[in-house]
Amino acid sequence: MLYPLKFDPILKERLWGGTKLKDVLGKPIESGITGESWELSGVEGDISVVSEGSLKGISLVELIQEQGTDLLGKSVVDRFGMEFPILIKFIDAKKDLSIQLHPNDTLAKERHDCFGKTEMWYIMDADPGSQLIVGFNKDVEKEEYAKSLENDTLLDLLNYEEVAEGDTFFINTGKIHAIGAGVLLAEIQQTSDVTYRVFDFNRRDSKGKLRELHTELALDAIDYKKKDDYKVNYTKKVDEVNTMVDCPYFKTDFLELTYSMKLDLSERDSFTIFMCVKGMAEVRNDFGSTLISKGETILLPALSTFVEIDTQGARLLEVTI
Structure with a gap:
């Protein structure tokens, strides 16, 4: 599993x-x-x-x-x-x-x-x-x-x-x-x-x-133009999914959680990665659970139909394709 x-x-x-x-x-x-x-x-x-x-x-x-x-x-x-x-x-x-x-x-x-x-x-x-x-x-x-x-x-x-x-x-x-x-x-x-x-x-x-x-x-690989397209402005609403970057190669969301959150993954035809950048959480999918703390990363398979994140205070980056 x-x-x-x-x-x-x-x-x-x-x-x-x-x-x-x-x-x-x-x-x-x-x-x-x-x-x-x-x-x-x-x-x-x-x-x-x-x-x-x-x-x-x-x-x-x-x-x-x-x-x-x-x-x-x-x-x-x-x-x-x-x-x-x-x-x-x-x-x-x-x-x-x-x-x-x-x-x-x-x-x-x-x-x-x-x-x-x-x-x-x-x-x-x-x-x-x-x-x-x-x-x-x-x-x-x-x-x-x-x-x-x-x-x-x-x-x-x-x-x-x-x-x-x-x-x-x-x-x-x-x-x-x-x-x-x-x-x-x-x-x-x-x-x-x-x-x-x-x-x-x-x-x-x-x-x-x-x-x-x-x-x-x-x-021949350098972009020589001055462009102000590098700083990402994103919302940081607590206990919500905040999109940071959505490009052809990956999509990254910011999650600042104070309590349990459950996400429906049934229509997501991609794996999901969580990087913990603050605090600690328990992450569960259809097949099991694990703890994740600051500095750790986990991978959920595309087969997952849901993820439940149980925490009293964690900051996560969620990455998908």
Whole structure:
């Protein structure tokens, strides 16, 4: 039976990582530079594995092979095949991440035989003054951008956004961006690990080497226009479903709950993901229940006809296709 499924976190050490994934979210990390916890992943080489219940030890790929449309939903399989189309992460930036962007589906398919990477961020915690880089601060010509790399003046062209808990950002493909130091966030994205790094503050890795840049690949992938389409304005009505982002690749809702809520999923031809970003709740579907607390993620199969969330105070992100 496809009860609400939890998965072992896949922890990633990063040059810019810290300890908030342990200190704030309770992840089992030992290093002081853990930057990412991949909560739900179908990326080759980093496949999530069920952490509890009768299916413990079964990988997400095996579940999909065995359960197919019962797990994913027919409409999801029709669009994406038998691959999990969403990658869910928590990210802790103790230091600034590199300035980067992601190609669209067409370029990613042509160059890397994979999907592009549209993503969104929900800020869970931010040190005072923490910032994101999102897009340019004016329309930029390709030649001007290339010259700024040569002259080490790229930072002068970028848009900076100070952030606080609850702020949400939608990062479409081609948009230059970076997570700044002091930010802990939840990330929802297409299943893709293709990143074009264009500037890394001249930092060196643990072996003393400069990290690889993708200057030429990025030139034709960047959106050079200044656009104010990144900050998500959404309602935060308590004990209601508040839509944050609804794009072709995922739909994310915000739930601030103070008591039990039951949702009808019988017409939803998709799996459902819940990320807990505050508090704790018990989540039940047709086949069982599990507790979810801050920093945890669960997957409900498309076969679910309902979900009941019992809590005295929890904040959840609900993700579907």
